[in-house]
Amino acid sequence: MEEVKEKKKLHRGGRNLVLLGLGSILIALVTTSISLAVYHNSGDIYIDRSRPGFLPDEEEVKEDEDEKEDDYSFQKSGTLTADVLREYLEKLDIETKAIDGYKKPFDSSVLSDEKLGIPPAEEGES
Amino acid sequence: MRRFLVVFAILVVSLMTLPVSAIAKNQEEAISDHCESIRNSLKTIQKNDAKARVHLGGRYETILSRFLVPLNVRLVENNLPSADLVENQNDFADTKVVFTNDYIEYQQNLEELVAMDCKNQPAEFYEKLVKVRQKRKTMEQDVMKMRTLITKQINAVNNLMSKVK
Numbered sequence: 001m002e003e004v005k006e007k008k009k010l011h012r013g014g015r016n017l018v019l020l021g022l023g024s025i026l027i028a029l030v031t032t033s034i035s036l037a038v039y040h041n042s043g044d045i046y047i048d049r050s051r052p053g054f055l056p057d058e059e060e061v062k063e064d065e066d067e068k069e070d071d072y073s074f075q076k077s078g079t080l081t082a083d084v085l086r087e088y089l090e091k092l093d094i095e096t097k098a099i100d101g102y103k104k105p106f107d108s109s110v111l112s113d114e115k116l117g118i119p120p121a122e123e124g125e126s
Numbered sequence: 127m128r129r130f131l132v133v134f135a136i137l138v139v140s141l142m143t144l145p146v147s148a149i150a151k152n153q154e155e156a157i158s159d160h161c162e163s164i165r166n167s168l169k170t171i172q173k174n175d176a177k178a179r180v181h182l183g184g185r186y187e188t189i190l191s192r193f194l195v196p197l198n199v200r201l202v203e204n205n206l207p208s209a210d211l212v213e214n215q216n217d218f219a220d221t222k223v224v225f226t227n228d229y230i231e232y233q234q235n236l237e238e239l240v241a242m243d244c245k246n247q248p249a250e251f252y253e254k255l256v257k258v259r260q261k262r263k264t265m266e267q268d269v270m271k272m273r274t275l276i277t278k279q280i281n282a283v284n285n286l287m288s289k290v291k
Contacts, residue, residue, distance in 0.1 A: 043226070043227075043229070043230030043233070046176060046179070046229065046230060046233035046234075046237075047176060047179050047180050047183070047229075048176075049176055049177065049180060072192065073191075073192040073196065074192060074193055074196040074197055074200070075196065075200065076196045076199040076200055076203070077199075077200060077203055078200065079204065080200060080201070080204045080206065080290050081290060081291055082287050082290055082291060085283055085286060085287045085290065086287070088193065088197065088283060089280065089283055089284070089287075091193070092189070092193050092276075092279070092280065092283075093280075095185055095188055095189050095193070095276075096276055096280070098181075098185055099182065099185050099273065099276070100273075102178060102181055102182065105178040105181075105182060105265075105266075105269050106175065106178065106262055106265035106266045106268075106269055107266065108259065108262050108263045108266050110171055110262075111171070111255065111258060111259045111262055113153075115167070116164050116167055116168075116255075117156065117160050117163065117164060117167075118153055118156050118157060118164075118252075119152055119153060119156050120153075121149070121150030121152065121153055122150055122151070122152045
């Protein structure tokens with residue numbers, strides 16, 4: 001009788017272990033799905049360059065390494081003089097040049113028929 | 127007479143609801159034939175756009191948080207508040223948000239376009255392409271507006287320089 005009870009206990013313990021395992025997997029799946037949904041809906045997916053397919057090329061990595069970060073920040077306090085503003089404009093000019101150095105971002109002609117290899121419509125064919 | 131009118135109305139409604147193809151037959155064929163190469167081009171564009179978004183977004187954030195906001199705070203502290211500079215800071219912050227949201231919308235549409243079956247559905251593919259072009263045009267305008275606001279800031283600070291010692 002004792003032996004049967006012991007066997008039943010063991011069986012129940014094994015079943016509970018399986019249930020625990022399945023529960024953990026289910027929770028992991030649900031939380032991962034929620035995370036992915038947030039990642040997608042927030043738009044972070046579109047700027048995540050470590051995403052497969054977006055991985056930077058070797059040259060780009062070198063470029064990034066070459067770019068030295070200037071941690072200049074205009075002070076919120078202190079007297080304002082022409083010299084201070086001159087320095088402000090010089091530093092702002094660095095940022096402006098970096099923006100202008102990016103040639104034609106989101107240029108609309110990139111998606112033109114011509115660029116995508118779609119021929120002009122032939123008359124009477126539409 | 128009444129029967130004629132009913133038949134006529136049905137005909138008109140049927141004609142109006144017929145799908146109108148905005149694409150010519152030769153274009154449909156070209157899209158089908160070169161589907162893979164068009165999709166590859168779109169993927170390259172997508173990748174370059176992500177790079178542009180990260181690059182520009184970072185610069186815009188730097189300009190806002192390290193130049194525009196601190197200058198206005200310092201101007202107030204020096205009893206020299208400038209309505210133009212405050213307005214420019216607000217416009218810049220607002221346009222930056224618009225730029226971010228427009229980019230998400232544009233990329234969602236571009237991603238849907240890349241996933242489409244252009245081989246078997248060239249007309250639908252082209253229709254989506256036209257939509258993506260409009261979204262991209264909006265992005266181009268956002269970037270131009272941000273650049274205009276930077277120029278406005280530079281001009282305003284130049285004016286300010288003549289007012290201080």
